[in-house]
Amino acid sequence: MTSTLRESTAAWSNWARTVRCEPRYRIAPRSEEDIAAAVALSAERGLTVRAAGSGHSFNPLALTDGVMVDLSRYSGVESLDREGRTITVRAGTSLAEISAVLDRAGLALANIGTLAEQTVAGAISTGNHGTGLKHGTFADQVEALRLVTANGGVRELSRDGSAELLRCARTSMGTLGVISSVTLRCVPRFRLAATERTERLDTLLEGFEEWAGSAEHVSCSWSPWKDTVCSRLVNATEDAPTPGAGRRRYATTLSEVRCGLVGLVAGAAPAAVPRLDGFLSGRGSGPGAHVDVSHKVFTFPQPVKFVALEHALALGDVPEALRRLRGTLRRAGRYSPYSVLVRVGASDDAPLSPAYGRATGYVNLTVPRSVPFLELLRVVERELRDLGGRPHWGKAHTATEQVLAPLYPEWDVFQDVRADLDPQGLFTNDFTARVLGPVRPAGKVG
Ligand SMILES: Cc1cc2nc3c(=O)[nH]c(=O)nc-3n(C[C@H](O)[C@H](O)[C@H](O)COP(=O)(O)OP(=O)(O)OC[C@H]3O[C@@H](n4cnc5c(N)ncnc54)[C@H](O)[C@@H]3O)c2cc1C
Known part of the structure; x- marks a missing residue:
């Protein structure tokens, strides 16, 4: 590598500490020229290259034993x-x-x-x-x-x-x-008002599409052993920020901490989970509206490490997916501390976007790291795949090219562009080989 590149051989692991690698060179570029030099030299030396951001993906997407271009400090x-x-x-x-x-x-x-x-x-x-x-x-x-x-x-x-x-x-x-x-x-710049309320799961599912359009930003979270969900409706507002709104951001953080605590207990005393969860539920959160600047309502601090799996479904299939998951998850472990988050989104035209070509409902499972999630993953995937679910590219899943290609109508368009821009497969690793397959000559895809 050239002397202008800051390089090291330090190991890299993701935020959740579920995957790690030891790149031959880990490069922290300071300019676009540094990035280009790293890529050119890697090609010359026959090494593959992976870019890494902040490592918030749950799967091995960013891993490499070749060159890692670590962009986490290339900011501004x-x-x-x-x-x-x-x-x-x-x-x-x-x-x-x-x-x-x-x-x-x-x-x-x-x-x-x-x-x-x-x-x-x-x-x-x-x-x-x-x-x-x-x-x-x-x-x-x-x-x-x-x-x-x-x-x-x-x-x-x-x-x-x-x-x-x-x-x-x-x-x-x-x-x-x-x-x-x-x-x-x-x-x-705009402000948002967020309101949370508890609803019966069955009622929400019966009127799901109406609920999905009932506010500009809707989401609901559900513990599968419960018959109720916490529904969050968020709309733009001209109202002034609620006093103490900053603290309200931590309500969701606290419910994640709760999920983590419940997860730890679940391993030793599963039957205690509903009581413990009920006891902790009243602490720190609370219903009612609060108003704050938009990005502070959208996001919240997430200090607890967990694993997430998520599938994007056609919007109309979400009620069926949740009904199936209710049975499956309860059978898998009645008191298992999963938290299921449902969100929605508009159709997208990027060939590999999980929302490609359809109004979408996203079904996400958050699992404390203490839970053996691979077994759960397989069970959940079976249900969601059956409904045409597309896994989130950055979350845990076991899908292969054979499973994924039929789910994306413009799969071959993407693969042709890939073959054109990266004919030698410089930007690959084992995981991209699994989900996208090898690079094939342009025009010979499909
Ligand atoms: C606590 C938590 C909350 C999350 N919340 C959400 C959510 O609300 N919605 C949602 O959809 N997802 C969510 N995710 C998933 C997360 O947003 C994605 O996995 C995202 O990729 C993480 O960005 P990153 O910078 O950490 O990228 P990394 O995980 O470091 O990399 C992800 C992929 O992007 C590629 N990449 C990174 N930088 C570049 C670059 N400069 N050029 C080319 N490729 C690049 C990498 O090669 C890799 O393939 C969440 C994850 C966590 C851990």
């Missing part, structure tokens, strides 16, 4: 266009940093998921999403990006000049190249 704003409402940032910039900068400029991102610490490129690459029937995935807010490709060159992809390539790059798991910067569309 390159430009901010207040009039045109766009921001261009380095690929490793966190959503928290972007939101803070936009906030000061009177702007905001229209919709984000629950996590603020991940990098913008990691979020784009895995099909990350928030919730709201009028909102696409996070990557839907991308206006342009710069991509360092296998030959060390840089491609500028935008909605005007290279819409087809951008469409593919918007959800590509680091397999088309290393994203060096991203331009995002913004909206004027």
Whole structure:
């Protein structure tokens, strides 16, 4: 490697500490030229390359024993266009940093998921999403990006000049190249009012599509041994922030801590789970509306490590999925401490977006790390796959190319672009080989 590149051989592991690797070279670039040099040299030396963001994916997507381009510190704003409402940032910039900068400029991102610490490129690459029937995935807010490709060159992809390539790059798991910067569309700064209420699961499922459209951002969380869910409805408001709104962000954090505690107890005394959960439920959260600036309502601090698995379903299939999961999860362990989160999203046109071509309902299972999740994963996957569910690219799943290809109508379009941009399979690892298969000559796909 050249002397301008900061490199090390330090091991890397993800946030959840469920996967780790020892790259031959781990490079922390300081410029786009550094990224290009790392890619070119890796190609020369016959090593594969994986980009890594903040490691918030639960599976081995970012792992490599070749070259890891670690972008977690490659952050900062390159430009901010207040009039045109766009921001261009380095690929490793966190959503928290972007939101803070936009906030000061009177702007905001229209919709984000629950996590603020991940990098913008990691979020784009895995099909990350928030919730709201009028909102696409996070990557839907991308206006342009710069991509360092296998030959060390840089491609500028935008909605005007290279819409087809951008469409593919918007959800590509680091397999088309290393994203060096991203331009995002913004909206004027806004506040949100969040209301939580308890509802009967069956009532919610009977009127599911109505519920899904009943607020701009809806979600519900459910413990499978209960017959009720906690439904969260969030809408834009002109109201002033609620006094103490900052503390309300921790209500969801506390319910995660609760899930973790219950998980620890469940291993030793499963029958105690409902009582313990009931006791802890009243602590720290509480119903009622609160108002705050948008990004502080969308996201919340998540200190407890867990494992998550999630599938994207056609919106209308969510009630059936939850009915099936109710039976399956109760049979798998009546008191198991899973928390099921349901969110919704608009149809997307990125070929590998889990929301491709259909209004989507996302069904996510959060499992404390103390729970043997592989067994559970197989049981849950069987139900959700049967309904045409597409796994989240950044979460735990066991799907292979054979399972995934039929779920994506433009699979071959993506594979042709991949073959064109990375004919030698420079940006691969065992996991991408499993989920996408090997790179095939362009035009010979399918
Ligand atoms: C606590 C927690 C909360 C979460 N909440 C949500 C949520 O609300 N909604 C949701 O959809 N998901 C959620 N996720 C999943 C998470 O958003 C995604 O896995 C996301 O990829 C993480 O971004 P990252 O920066 O950590 O990327 P990493 O996990 O480091 O990398 C993910 C993928 O992106 C690629 N990549 C990273 N940087 C680049 C780059 N510069 N160029 C090319 N490829 C790159 C990597 O090669 C890899 O394939 C959550 C995860 C956790 C742990």
